[in-house]
Amino acid sequence: MTVGSMESAQLFDAGSKGRGLRATKELNAGDVVFAEPSFSAVVFDSLAMQVCHSCFRRQPKLHRCAQCRFAYYCDRTCQTACWDEHKQECAAIKKIGKAPNEHVRLAARVIWRIHKNTGLASDSQLISVDKLEDHVADMSEEDLKRLKADVNSFMEYWSYGSKQHSADYISHIFGIIKCNGFTLSDQRGLQAVGVGLFPNLCLVNHDCWPNCTVILNHGNQSALSSALHSKRRIELRALEKIGEGQELTVSYVDFLNLSADRQKKLKEHFYFDCSCQHCSQHIKDDLMMAAADSKPSADKVKEVTAFSKECLEKIETSRIEGDYQEVAKLCQEALAKQENVLADTHLYRLRVLSVSSEVLSYLRSFSEAAECARKMVEGYMKLYHPNNAQLGMAIMKAGVTQWHAGQIEAGHGMICKAYSILMVTHGPNHSITRDLETIRTQTELELKMFKQNETVYQTMREAALKPPAESKA
Numbered sequence: 001m002t003v004g005s006m007e008s009a010q011l012f013d014a015g016s017k018g019r020g021l022r023a024t025k026e027l028n029a030g031d032v033v034f035a036e037p038s039f040s041a042v043v044f045d046s047l048a049m050q051v052c053h054s055c056f057r058r059q060p061k062l063h064r065c066a067q068c069r070f071a072y073y074c075d076r077t078c079q080t081a082c083w084d085e086h087k088q089e090c091a092a093i094k095k096i097g098k099a100p101n102e103h104v105r106l107a108a109r110v111i112w113r114i115h116k117n118t119g120l121a122s123d124s125q126l127i128s129v130d131k132l133e134d135h136v137a138d139m140s141e142e143d144l145k146r147l148k149a150d151v152n153s154f155m156e157y158w159s160y161g162s163k164q165h166s167a168d169y170i171s172h173i174f175g176i177i178k179c180n181g182f183t184l185s186d187q188r189g190l191q192a193v194g195v196g197l198f199p200n201l202c203l204v205n206h207d208c209w210p211n212c213t214v215i216l217n218h219g220n221q222s223a224l225s226s227a228l229h230s231k232r233r234i235e236l237r238a239l240e241k242i243g244e245g246q247e248l249t250v251s252y253v254d255f256l257n258l259s260a261d262r263q264k265k266l267k268e269h270f271y272f273d274c275s276c277q278h279c280s281q282h283i284k285d286d287l288m289m290a291a292a293d294s295k296p297s298a299d300k301v302k303e304v305t306a307f308s309k310e311c312l313e314k315i316e317t318s319r320i321e322g323d324y325q326e327v328a329k330l331c332q333e334a335l336a337k338q339e340n341v342l343a344d345t346h347l348y349r350l351r352v353l354s355v356s357s358e359v360l361s362y363l364r365s366f367s368e369a370a371e372c373a374r375k376m377v378e379g380y381m382k383l384y385h386p387n388n389a390q391l392g393m394a395i396m397k398a399g400v401t402q403w404h405a406g407q408i409e410a411g412h413g414m415i416c417k418a419y420s421i422l423m424v425t426h427g428p429n430h431s432i433t434r435d436l437e438t439i440r441t442q443t444e445l446e447l448k449m450f451k452q453n454e455t456v457y458q459t460m461r462e463a464a465l466k467p468p469a470e471s472k473a
């Protein structure tokens with residue numbers, strides 16, 4: 001079964017979960033279990049003109065492929081690096097006059113690559129791509145309808161000499177992509193920009209409380225010669241000490257959902273019933289629905305919960321419409337109602353706090369934003385695994401907001417805390433960690449100034465924050 005090998009992990013039979021990966025030696029928090037370049041990846045349709053099709057960075061000025069007029073690149077270097085992947089796609093798009101959707105583009109890239117490398121891209125790849133699970137048999141009517149449309153679109157698009165494939169084989173590849181595709185984010189980790197297939201990663205089973213995390217590293221593109229560029233790749237990183245022989249797991253869903261909701265999502269998207277310890281024992285569900293310590297009546301809790309749910313829907317609508325003043329108003333209303341009724345770990349409270357801190361930062365009400373971010377992070381810390389990547393990112397944002405609000409001591413503390421989590425989840429060479437290190441150096445310096453002379457520090461800060469038109473010389 002095993003076709004390649006890895007140093008720290010191996011395939012094993014994980015019982016009812018099917019295949020799985022386990023550690024072949026003891027691992028510590030922050031260890032890279034393995035790194036893997038994508039077998040194939042594509043940029044989302046909606047961002048095709050804003051994200052480089054080679055390195056997946058968001059860039060303001062991209063250059064278009066003169067042949068197909070569809071692919072965009074940072075520069076010649078990125079274009080050259082990607083040509084092997086794009087060559088056949090380029091000809092196919094030119095032939096039919098337009099690019100098909102992202103699923104079809106990815107399926108074609110996968111099959112072109114299978115032809116070229118017989119499904120194996122490296123010695124450490126443990127499984128041939130077309131041997132992955134497709135779950136086509138478990139798909140809903142709706143899913144199958146979409147699948148059929150994609151297969152038809154694929155047939156029109158596909159060209160590889162005279163080589164043709166049966167509709168069943170193509171459906172199989174689409175199925176693999178649907179339940180194994182990994183969402184790629186931009187270089188700051190803020191926006192999902194594409195989807196890719198990483199065969200070894202597909203073998204890592206899910207657990208809502210995993211011992212590993214997966215992170216996309218965009219590689220180092222700073223060298224002048226493209227031959228020296230490291231390729232975009234994912235890294236599977238250990239979140240805690242893992243013993244030899246222990247199964248390696250990642251989470252496919254955000255932990256901040258009730259166990260029943262996580263199970264529902266996993267069933268819908270990945271076609272399995274999660275029986276992880278946190279789901280079967282409903283661990284932390286009570287905290288995510290808890291009432292405040294002041295013991296409000298059950299009726300009051302019910303009323304505020306219903307109000308919050310409705311309010312979150314209104315908030316979402318206003319956010320989509322871009323009415324941020326309205327979003328801020330609705331958040332304030334919800335938070336006031338929730339006070340002393342819902343616990344600080346209640347999911348509805350945390351969701352309002354998250355939107356609120358984001359919108360208030362945007363509206364430059366930094367002090368209020370920092371207060372919301374602080375409360376949110378306190379709740380998160382009681383719920384998330386201490387090395388959860390989302391927790392690290394949330395603490396980083398909260399720290400930056402506090403810094404902007406002039407709370408230099410608290411802000412620097414948060415930034416240091418975030419840095420220690422990101423060192424585990426992202427590692428020292430990731431661009432997000434490096435950006436955070438720059439910020440940390442700055443806040444450390446400012447904190448020193450603050451401790452030496454508070455008045456001088458505040459004056460300097462006020463001058464720096466003032467809009468240019470109002471500032472006096």
Ligand SMILES: [Zn+2]
Pocket residue numbers: 052053054055056057073074075078
């Ligand atoms: Zn690029």
Ligand SMILES: [Zn+2]
Pocket residue numbers: 065066067068069070071086089090091
């Ligand atoms: Zn092209």
Ligand SMILES: [Zn+2]
Pocket residue numbers: 207208209262274275276277278279280
């Ligand atoms: Zn679970």
